[in-house]
Amino acid sequence: MAASLSVAGTPIPGLLVVRSPVHIDARGWFKEVWHREKMTALGVPDFGPVQANLSYNARRGATRGIHAEPWDKFVTVATGRVHAAWVDLREGESFGATYDVEIDPSVAVFVPRGVGNAYQALEDGTVYTYLVNDHWRSDRTYPAVNLADSTARIPWPISLDSGEAEISDKDRSNPALGEVSAMAPRRTLILGSGGQLGRALAATFPHATLSDSHKLDLTDRAALAKFPWGDYEVVVNAAAFTAVDEAEEPVGRRAAWALNGSVPAALAEVADRHRLTLVHYSTDYVFDGAFIEGGHREDEAFSPLGVYGQSKAAGDLAVATVARHYILRTSWLIGEGANFVRTMQRLATEGKSPSVVDDQIGRLTFVDELSRATRHLLAVGATPGTYNVTNPGPPMSWAEIARRVFELSGRDPADVVSTTTEEYGSGRRLAPRPRWSVLSLDKLGSTGFTGTDADLALRVYLSAPTAGVP
Known part of the structure; x- marks a missing residue:
């Protein structure tokens, strides 16, 4: 013995x-x-x-x-x-x-x-x-x-x-x-694959199973119970309600809490039951935007200002209970379709001079960077937890980013006029926004990830076709 x-x-x-x-x-x-x-x-x-x-x-x-x-x-x-x-x-x-x-x-x-x-x-x-x-x-x-x-x-x-x-x-x-037909390995499932982040993730994980709301209703507990979770090893949840201003309205509030709060909680239960690795995406809106030297860190206490941030914070708390989880917290996400950078590029091309807020500070995050960081954390088996992910580089205001877009589009950066958040919001029903959205990238860097400088990523992004983008 x-x-x-x-x-x-x-x-x-x-x-x-x-x-x-x-x-x-x-x-x-x-x-x-x-x-x-x-x-x-x-x-x-x-x-x-x-x-x-x-x-x-x-x-x-x-x-x-x-x-x-x-x-x-x-x-x-x-x-x-x-x-x-x-x-x-x-x-x-x-x-x-x-x-x-x-x-x-x-x-x-x-x-x-x-x-x-x-x-x-x-x-x-x-x-x-x-x-x-x-x-x-x-x-x-x-x-x-x-x-x-x-x-x-x-x-x-x-x-x-x-x-x-x-x-x-x-x-x-x-x-x-x-x-004998060999048993296939457990696969990666991408939820919300039809969104801008979901499409980038699909390109990064070419063998993953893709699912959007037409294939699996994440708000339907019965549908979740019947889904063949045993076929999967990693579930990447890119589904979210991101209409920040609509979240302050009655209908939008319910949708935000359903997709950003209840769905992650349901997926957390599924992940624990089936021993899945659950990947989820968070936002700078879980913080109030108070200035923090070096940027908001992953362990900072939540302090959301509006419904969107509150619902996302609730989802983060639920996902954090899963034994094998990665929460990737990001800010100012830029992908394909209508977004701030494409809008500024179009305005530059059309000869217009927009007013852009200069008192909200952060860093852009391109979807390719976020999906690449996702693959990295999974590949190296990083310690489960929350990781901030943005493109690195000097923090900038929205107005500074707009001026850089104008410059790269052949326009005079001075054609972008600065305004304040209060001035921009006058007469509009806007959700509160954090003024300081800078996220510390130290923890992600400690895993061996090397980010792509935001300005380089911006130049590459602007060189891509813009047809059909409003």
């Missing part, structure tokens, strides 16, 4: 052998089947088991498998011994790799999603037990391989052709390895 807890890898990526102490006395023995703190510290994934199963094998020779399911398993025996074997049935270079080991009460094996699992009882009365992190579904079929497959070459101690080996008809009829 093992003297101390240890974890070792195998030729199948992610398949781990755990050897545990078994404490024996005159009464019998005791062992810890699953110890989250100890085992995860040694590299076993914190896989979140939701069900425990026992399989009683009356006689030596009982043989089961080879089955792969879209969930993780943690297998061992409560009594007796088994010869256990695995075949990797996941897409990729390791497809078809095999591993086998004898399991007694001192040995357990972590089996990742998509790896085919089988065993043969070596003693009468063997009890095989396993934890799983999802529930079996009758409406799904899963890959399986014949126990006697010649390419897998599993060395069963008891010949499968002998009278001692007991195998179900179903397992005997499983296909050969060469006939």
